[in-house]
Amino acid sequence: MEQKLFEDQHLTPNEKTIADFIAKMGMTVLTYTEDEIAKSLQISNATVSRFWRKIGFKNFKDYKNNYKETMDISPANKLGNIMEQVSSTTIHAQMMTMSVKHLELTLAQYNAEDFQKAVQSIVKAKTIYIYSPGPSEGLGNLLNYRLSRFGFNIQVLPKSGHEIYESMLHFGYGDVLFMFGFVKLHPESRVLLEHAKKLNMKSIVITDSIVSDFNMLADLLLFASRGELWEFHSMMAPTFLIENIIIAVGKETAEQSMMKLEMLDSIRKEYKDLLPR
Structure with a gap:
């Protein structure tokens, strides 16, 4: 895309400055606003606004959307992007x-x-039932670990393949499907959500997309920001949300939760000489 910017021989000096800036910034330019570009280059906002039409786009938003569709969003590129932004x-x-x-x-x-x-x-x-594929596996393990301590019956679902069907066999009314749905709706996620809906099971999805295919299938969506598609994806906000859920559930089931934790403490003391912590 950047090469196209330089092929236009009818760019004014200021427009060439913008084109050069965009080429050098790469994916990072997607985090900028028009006002920030104008201030960085000491060029008027009007010149920056006209620039996008000059190179074949309706506006800056149109340019960004086109860039996202054609860019190579690989783990290496996302890590490279964050490494370019931070100083050691x-x-x-x-x-x-x-x-x-x-x-x-x-x-x-x-x-x-x-x-x-x-x-x-x-x-x-x-x-x-917890479904936590890919990078969300740690979040699923955290939720499983804490809620199991409170006495809840937890089943962690396989990540993919036909093993998922074996777990779906045990789905039933009164159960809950808790899913992490980051970036997009994968086939496994769709199958699990559709089957849960047929059984009138409640489904809860933590997602980093405000508008997505999950909206049509899940009963409850909880948003947690992880960064834009091309950025290094942070797990800070999803972890924050999970810990809030754990604490809220603990408060709602205080008597049961405390009883289970006291039992755990008693068991530890009884066998501390055989299994020291």
Whole structure:
């Protein structure tokens, strides 16, 4: 795409400056606004706005959408992008700023009613089936570990393949499907959600997409920001959301949860000489 910008021989000096800036910035330019580009180059906003039409796009948004469709979004490119943005001497401060941004975006989309419905669904569930594919596996393990301690019956679903069918065999009314649906709706996710809906099972999806195919299939969607499609995906906000769910469920089932934790403590003390921590 960048080469196309330089092939236009009718660009003014200022437009060539913009084209050069975009070519050098690569994917990072997608994080900019027109105003930021204008200020960075000390060029008027009007010149920047006209530039997109000059190179064949309706506006900056149209350029961004086209870029996203044609870009190579590989793990290597996403890691390379974050490495270009942070400095080794200030990495902690920069990553903290990014984490705060993700938490703020997550809270901006927070729906207290949906969150409480998700908590109540978990509290009332006969069995909670957790589907946490790919990078969300750690989140699923955290949820499983904490809720199991409270005495809930948890089943972690296989990631893919025909083994999923074996687990679906045990789905039933009163159960809950808890799923992590990042980026897009995969075939396994669709199968699980559609089958849960047929059985009138509640389904809860934590997603990083405000508008996606999950909206049509899941009963409850909880948003957690992880960054744009081309960015290094942070798990800070999803972890924050999971910990909030765990604490809320613990409060709703305080008597049962405390009893189970006290039993755990008693068992540890009884066998501490044989299995020291």
